[in-house]
Amino acid sequence: MQHQLRCYFSVMFLVFLSACTPATMSKLLAQGQKPLSEKQLLELVTNHSLHLEAIDLNANIKYLPNGHLVATSLQGEKEKGKWNITPTPDSKLCMKFDRWYYSDLKCYTLFSEGDKYVFFTSNGARYYTGTASANTMGKQQSQVAEIESPTASQNDYSTTPLSRAEKEHTLISLARNCPDCNFAGVDLRNAQLTTANLAGANLSKADLSDANLRRANLAGADLSGANLTRTNLAGADLSNCNLKGADLTGSNLIRATVTGANLEGAILLDAHLDSIQGLKK
Numbered sequence: 001m002q003h004q005l006r007c008y009f010s011v012m013f014l015v016f017l018s019a020c021t022p023a024t025m026s027k028l029l030a031q032g033q034k035p036l037s038e039k040q041l042l043e044l045v046t047n048h049s050l051h052l053e054a055i056d057l058n059a060n061i062k063y064l065p066n067g068h069l070v071a072t073s074l075q076g077e078k079e080k081g082k083w084n085i086t087p088t089p090d091s092k093l094c095m096k097f098d099r100w101y102y103s104d105l106k107c108y109t110l111f112s113e114g115d116k117y118v119f120f121t122s123n124g125a126r127y128y129t130g131t132a133s134a135n136t137m138g139k140q141q142s143q144v145a146e147i148e149s150p151t152a153s154q155n156d157y158s159t160t161p162l163s164r165a166e167k168e169h170t171l172i173s174l175a176r177n178c179p180d181c182n183f184a185g186v187d188l189r190n191a192q193l194t195t196a197n198l199a200g201a202n203l204s205k206a207d208l209s210d211a212n213l214r215r216a217n218l219a220g221a222d223l224s225g226a227n228l229t230r231t232n233l234a235g236a237d238l239s240n241c242n243l244k245g246a247d248l249t250g251s252n253l254i255r256a257t258v259t260g261a262n263l264e265g266a267i268l269l270d271a272h273l274d275s276i277q278g279l280k281k
Helices: 002-020 025-030 039-044 138-147 164-175
Strands: 049-054 057-063 068-073 077-085 093-095 108-111 114-121 126-134
Touching: 025 108, 039 077, 068 093, 108 126
Parallel strands: none
Antiparallel strands: 049 057, 049 126, 057 068, 068 077, 077 093, 093 108, 108 114, 114 126
């Protein structure tokens, strides 16, 4: 009887977990849901605010009618940038911050989910959860007037410099889910990035030595010239990666996939290659 009860509760727990699993973009499309149109996106953001939450960001964003935006993070850090919406039929909300996310332009497909909005990246990865909040940015309203003025001082957006430890923590948090991001030449030594999503990211000449990238998604990433010595890449997806000239000395590539990867000049001395997929011998 106890065994049956344990089985019952185990099944119910799994059902509960599956019910709480965030919906993917493909799942929403399969359910017949449609992404927000160009008109809907314009109505949602123009001169309005969204509170955006993700693993690496918790901030209020104000979208000004002139295509500029101002932001304040939960920690009080201020930022500014630009936004635009791509035209129909594949309408996306695009944002480019002056400093955050290395000033990369990022575009997202939006779906409504109850009273929230879900942002999906170009490769279908769920990123932000947004909540509409009209005129709830407090002190940020004064920043709106300043940014619209051509005489706005850059010092109005300055922040206290982050310590090296804070920068490293922020960088690692960002790298855990940052497809197509630009990390060229960054120092990610010893970073814990298990199951990270870095598909299509630019990691050329990055230092990932001794980092843990077990089961990470690095498909299509640029790792040319990267330092991957003793890096744990067990089970990682490195398909179609550019690993030209990368140093993989002593790295763990057990059950990794390198199908279609460019390994020209890559150093595989003492690398663990058991059950590696797609390596041409």
